[in-house]
Amino acid sequence: MLNKLMKHELRATSRLLVPLYLILLFISIINRFAFKLYSYSGIVGIISKFLIVTYVISIFVVIIVTVLYMITRFYKNLLTDEGYLMFTLPAKTHQLITSKLLITLLWLIIGIIAVLISLLIVFAVPDTVSYTINEIKEIMSILSREFGGSWVLVFTELIFISLLSLVGNILLIYVSIALGQLFSNHKIIGSFAAYMIIYTVIQFLMILMLIPFGVYTSKNSMGVSSLPQVIFPAAIIILMLGCTCFYLATDYIFKRKLNLD
Amino acid sequence: MNSILQCESLSKKFSGSAALSNINFTIERGRIIGLLGPNGSGKTTLLKIINGLLVPDTGKVQISGMEPGIETKKIVSYLPERTYLADWMKVSDTIDFFKDFYGDFDAKIADDMLKRLKIDPNKKLKTLSKGTKEKVQLILVMSRRAELYCLDEPIGGVDPASRDYIVNTIITNYNENAAVLISTHLIAEIENILDEVIILKDGTVILHSSVDDIRTKEGKSIDSLFREVFKC
Amino acid sequence: MQWDINSERPVYIQLIEQIQASIISGYFKPSDKLPSVRDLAAEASVNPNTMQKALAELERSGLIYSNRTSGRYITSDLMLIKELKGKSAKCLIIDFVEKMKQLGFEQEEVLTMITETIKEMGK
Numbered sequence: 230m231l232n233k234l235m236k237h238e239l240r241a242t243s244r245l246l247v248p249l250y251l252i253l254l255f256i257s258i259i260n261r262f263a264f265k266l267y268s269y270s271g272i273v274g275i276i277s278k279f280l281i282v283t284y285v286i287s288i289f290v291v292i293i294v295t296v297l298y299m300i301t302r303f304y305k306n307l308l309t310d311e312g313y314l315m316f317t318l319p320a321k322t323h324q325l326i327t328s329k330l331l332i333t334l335l336w337l338i339i340g341i342i343a344v345l346i347s348l349l350i351v352f353a354v355p356d357t358v359s360y361t362i363n364e365i366k367e368i369m370s371i372l373s374r375e376f377g378g379s380w381v382l383v384f385t386e387l388i389f390i391s392l393l394s395l396v397g398n399i400l401l402i403y404v405s406i407a408l409g410q411l412f413s414n415h416k417i418i419g420s421f422a423a424y425m426i427i428y429t430v431i432q433f434l435m436i437l438m439l440i441p442f443g444v445y446t447s448k449n450s451m452g453v454s455s456l457p458q459v460i461f462p463a464a465i466i467i468l469m470l471g472c473t474c475f476y477l478a479t480d481y482i483f484k485r486k487l488n489l490d
Numbered sequence: 491m492n493s494i495l496q497c498e499s500l501s502k503k504f505s506g507s508a509a510l511s512n513i514n515f516t517i518e519r520g521r522i523i524g525l526l527g528p529n530g531s532g533k534t535t536l537l538k539i540i541n542g543l544l545v546p547d548t549g550k551v552q553i554s555g556m557e558p559g560i561e562t563k564k565i566v567s568y569l570p571e572r573t574y575l576a577d578w579m580k581v582s583d584t585i586d587f588f589k590d591f592y593g594d595f596d597a598k599i600a601d602d603m604l605k606r607l608k609i610d611p612n613k614k615l616k617t618l619s620k621g622t623k624e625k626v627q628l629i630l631v632m633s634r635r636a637e638l639y640c641l642d643e644p645i646g647g648v649d650p651a652s653r654d655y656i657v658n659t660i661i662t663n664y665n666e667n668a669a670v671l672i673s674t675h676l677i678a679e680i681e682n683i684l685d686e687v688i689i690l691k692d693g694t695v696i697l698h699s700s701v702d703d704i705r706t707k708e709g710k711s712i713d714s715l716f717r718e719v720f721k722c
Numbered sequence: 723m724q725w726d727i728n729s730e731r732p733v734y735i736q737l738i739e740q741i742q743a744s745i746i747s748g749y750f751k752p753s754d755k756l757p758s759v760r761d762l763a764a765e766a767s768v769n770p771n772t773m774q775k776a777l778a779e780l781e782r783s784g785l786i787y788s789n790r791t792s793g794r795y796i797t798s799d800l801m802l803i804k805e806l807k808g809k810s811a812k813c814l815i816i817d818f819v820e821k822m823k824q825l826g827f828e829q830e831e832v833l834t835m836i837t838e839t840i841k842e843m844g845k
Contacts, residue, residue, distance in 0.1 A: 233590050244578060306576075313574040317541050318591050319563040413505070485545050489538070522769050654767070661763055664770045682727050683769045702732035711729030 230320045234328035239335075241306070245298055246336055250343040253291050257347035260284040264351060284351065288344055295340045299333040300402055304420075308410050312489045322483040326403065326476065333399050334392075386461040393468040400475035401427060407482040431471070438467070494519045494638050494669045495540065499549035502535055509535040510693045513549070519637070520666035522683055524701075524712070525673040527690035528720050533673045534571065536690070537640050540671075541568045553638060564593065567636035571643045573623050577616040581609060581626055588630050600633035607655065621648050628656060632663050639670045645679060653679055678713040687712055689719070723749060725766035733768050737776035745785060745796060746807045756786065756794040 263280035307315055307325065315325060349357070372383060405427060409420025442460065493516045500513040510532045517523055527533050538544040539551055542558035553562040575584050581604065588595045604611055607625055615623055628644055644660075645653045653676075660670060661683060672680060681687075681701060689697040696719070697704075701712060708715055723744055727736050744750050756762070756777075763773040777794060780786040784802055788794045797803070822832050 230591075237587065237590075241576065241578070310572045310574050311576055313543070313568075313570045313572060316543055317563055317566075317568050319560045320591075321560060487543060487545075489543055520771065522771070657767060658764060661767065661770065662760065664760070664763075678729065681729055682733055682767065683772075685769055685771050702734065705730060705732045709730065713729060 231324045231328055234318075234320060234324055235332055238328050238332040242298070242302060242332060242336060246295060246339075249291060249294060250339070253287055253343055253347050254350065256280075256284055256287050257350040260351045288347065291344065292340060295336055299329075299336060299399075300406075303329055303333075303403060304406050307483075308406070308416070308489065312487075316483075316487065316489070323476075323480045326479055326483070330396065330399055330403070330476075334396060337395060337399075383461070386465065389465055390461065390468065393465060393472060397468055397472045397475070400472050400479070401431075404475040404479045404482075407479045410488065411482065411486060413488060492518055494554055495671070496552045497536075497540075497549070498551070500536070500539065500546045500551060501548045502532075502539065502544065502546050508693050510539075510546070513693075513695055515688055515695055515698050517638075517669050517671065517686075519669050520664075521685040522660065522664070522670045522672070524677070524680065524684040524687040525671055525690065526675070526677060526687055526712070526716060528675070530692075531690040532693040533690055534642060535693075537568070537570075537642055537671075537673060540638075540640060541566060565637040567631045567634040567639045569627055569631040569639075569641045569644055571646070573615075573620075573627065575615055575623070575627065578614065580612055580614050581618075582611040584615070584626065584630060585611070588634070592634055594635040595630075596633050596635060600629050603629045603633065603659065607652070621652065624648060625652060625656075628659070632659055635665075635668075637668050639668065641670065641672045641674075643674050643676075644672060645674065645676055657683060677716055678711070681712045684712070689716070691720070723765065725768075727766060727768060733772045734775040734779070737766065737768065737773060738779055741776065741780060742785065742806060742810065745803060746810055750796045752796055752800060752803060753798040754796045755792070756796065758793065 260280055263277040263284070265277075305311060306329075316322075318325075402424065405424035406420045408423035409418070410416045412419035442463075495517040497513050497515050500510055501508065502510045513532075513536065525533050525536070535544065539546050540553065540558065542563060551558060553566055556562050579587070585597055585600050588600075589597050601611070604626075607629070609618075609622060609626060609629075615626070618626070624644075624647055628641075631639065631641070641660075645656050648656065657680060660672075664670075672684070674680060684701050686698065686700050687704070688695055704712060704715060723740075725737075725740060727733055741750070750756070757765070759770050759773050759777060762777075763770040766773065777786060781788060781794075784799065785797055785806065786794050787797060819829075819832060822835075827835070
């Protein structure tokens with residue numbers, strides 16, 4: 230059932246996002262040449278500058294559109310008329326949420342990759358590959374210097390943290406939308422309000438949590454090496470807790486407090 | 491288990507006012523039941539509860555002995571009053587969708603009905619008229635071999651010839667193991683196919699009786715009785 | 723067959739009457755096989771349960787019999803059909819005479835009017 234939901238979700242969302250990314254790549258290719266013509270004067274120069282500006286804007290557009298689209302899709306597909314179809318399918322509410330979460334995550338990752346590829350297309354020179362490899366080697370050696378043997382751990386932890394905060398942000402949006410729909414007349418305003426309130430609370434909690442950590446690390450005069458052992462795992466646990474709370478809350482609201490128009 | 495639907499002391503309130511109060515009734519398999527009542531009487535709320543889209547405040551509802559959940563959604567086919575299909579889908583996409591998610595969906599029946607109603611499966615839903623979209627939804631819902639069909643205003647926005655076809659579809663689709671619950675205000679059009687009627691007023695059941703009993707006792711059609719009871 | 727079902731009276735009673743009429747008129751001949759309940763119901767635009775109820779009642783009265791494997795048949799009992807025809811005709815006549823009385827006609831006048839009118843219709 231989850232697979233079927235994901236397949237359908239992918240199909241529905243590709244309609245907008247695949248053309249969007251293809252257009253980005255197309256603009257990138259054009260810009261590769263536009264860049265070279267940048268310094269020309271006259272019409273050619275103007276057009277090339279215009280194309281470059283368009284390119285920069287399009288990168289932002291791609292990212293913003295991806296994010297906005299996934300948010301509005303969650304709302305539209307589950308909480309408007311289409312919700313009558315989705316919630317009467319023989320699927321559990323958590324499967325509906327998970328399918329959307331995973332596909333949103335997928336598109337965000339694809340979006341980031343598309344932007345990277347696009348930057349490569351525009352700016353890559355034969356040196357780029359070797360330059361990038363050198364930079365990576367440099368980073369790896371810094372990491373192994375600072376953290377001793379455990380730079381792999383750091384790297385893994387950082388990836389986890391990035392993924393979890395991405396997931397957490399998506400779930401935060403989902404739970405805000407779910408909370409918003411509890412207010413039958415002000416669903417959208419309710420969602421925004423919920424988001425802002427929860428976000429503020431989280432910021433507040435993070436500051437509170439930093440205090441004991443600050444005390445702990447200054448007392449024990451630990452250096453950067455304490456990061457992977459203590460701080461990062463703690464962050465991961467906290468992130469996981471947050472994600473789980475948001476997920477369960479969204480599930481509960483959809484299971485017990487659903488009220489489609 | 492012969493009763494397919496059982497409602498016991500169902501109540502649901504929305505911001506203070508009761509949409510449903512103490513609803514009790516049972517529906518047997520093999521029957522076609524009319525759920526009648528003016529706007530705001532609670533018909534749609536009741537259908538939403540049966541389909542797991544709303545959780546009642548008190549009481550319980552059982553479909554084939556089970557509370558609303560995945561297992562009941564597998565055997566209940568719901569046609570809501572609104573267009574619940576995504577506009578970008580082609581008619582054939584919607585058939586694939588139903589085939590994918592519902593094990594009891596018979597694509598052959600659906601294709602056949604589309605052909606009879608001269609609906610092109612390759613057209614996107616957004617290019618179809620409202621009436622045609624409603625017909626497509628009805629075809630999808632009736633092509634499932636379900637045990638309970640809940641139809642909310644199935645003949646509402648449709649022309650008279652198509653209404654006849656829809657009524658005919660409900661009859662020919664009949665099987666003794668399933669029940670059909672039709673919520674409508676177009677009583678005159680369908681009362682001849684109803685076995686029983688449940689009439690709701692202000693969230694309570696004011697009458698649940700067989701159509702024959704009403705006609706014999708009152709000597710008039712359900713439509714006439716309804717107009718009397720709900721005279722403005 | 724043309725079915726004419728109104729909403730004021732129970733459907734199954736109307737179905738019984740109209741099936742009886744079609745047996746009398748010869749639309750359904752003795753020993754004819756009847757279409758299935760489902761087909762008849764679809765034709766009449768009625769609930770198959772109701773059609774079933776009507777057919778069961780007709781079976782009870784002997785006008786229809788069912789063979790478990792092959793379906794339902796009109797009776798071959800010509801006497802029974804004749805009796806039915808007679809009963810239906812009598813009902814029509816009683817109804818007619820009552821209505822004529824309401825119009826103010828006496829019984830003698832009624833008979834004369836019938837004979838005259840039939841002569842006119844023959845021409």
